[in-house]
Amino acid sequence: MRDNTVNERRGLVVLDMAGTTVADGGLVEEAFSAAARELGVDPDSADHTEKLDYVRATMGESKISVFRHLFGDEDLAQRGNAAFEKAYGELVDGGRIAPIAGAREAIEDLRGEGRTVVLTTGFARVTQDAILAALGWRDLVGLTLCPADAGGRGRPYPDMVLSAFLRTGAVDGVRQIAVAGDTAYDMLSGVRAGASVVAGVLTGAHDDAALRAAGATHVLGSVAELPSLLRGVEE
Template identity: 50%
Template structure:
């Protein structure tokens, strides 16, 4: 396999890493999709309609979860909000039962990034309570410099708002000092719209390498654990 590198000038200038959570730094064994299905059933979505809705939900990986329910109930804003609340409650219960775990090497990667002077933001399309539940379940409160969810920034992915909010909150001088890593095309699009120097796809979550590259990923690596090598050990990361 060939070596996957960022240009040295880009790598040396990174001062902030915005890392997606579900599928990138943490995995849940499919719990989020089960919670979506349970919420939809509560509102009468069954059979083929449920199957189609779950396909839509999968295709919306990485996007703001509240927005996903708005697309599932396009003509009924009240039901969309109620179904999202049911989803969040069900998913939070699954988190408490132990469904989430860290991607191997993710925690060490965050420590290494920060030790090298790179600030880290953990970002998610789930709500604030859900994000905090994940961080608490993994004992990750305080692991990163900042955690953000869609509602903190105003809009979720594929909009650039979370990346730009992190830039402002952490006093980063230039968006060209930012690396964004995620497992979905939405993560990549958000990074590119924000003007980030690096939009890195990872293969521990929703989408394969060719879809991440098609979205414009500047690099694709097997895992978020590879980010330090991508930045500082120029021959250590194999392309995929």
């Protein structure tokens, strides 16, 4: 699909992590279930099922925001989020994550073309750092962002994309940004930030219909296809 609206180079590429560049095999759900148990939610209850459905629907959102919605009380939300991050970190330390096939190569390809790549997440910084360390990705890109790095609001707000724009100074305008992610919230974040390419990938939480409904300009099989897409729309 050719983008005829803008022929400028997409010099800033903002990529999601879990589900987009990182395969976590459902660890978010496992970690949530562990956290919910700590807060007294019976794993066999309808309440647990309802809460887990919400977690699935809001993949990509800041996790503390998810816990605030689910539990209301700020103390419970903070306790739940801390338990979630602890459980997820233990799963990461146990070797339960891996790169999406071709993700590292795609990032290196994008950087080799002179583009600036930023990795973003809805997790807390401690979890993001654990993932980067487990994959050996600490030096893969120059900037990584979590919601706290962008004022505390995660997706679907545009804050992390706009923080990447402001902090890197890589491009002159937001239309020179490309965003890629696996959730509807990733798409909304990119659209609200004004990115001209908002690419959904089918390696994570949401399907083609959900990604397009949230504003995806393109839907790819995986992030491995992104360098070719950007070269194509810039011809």
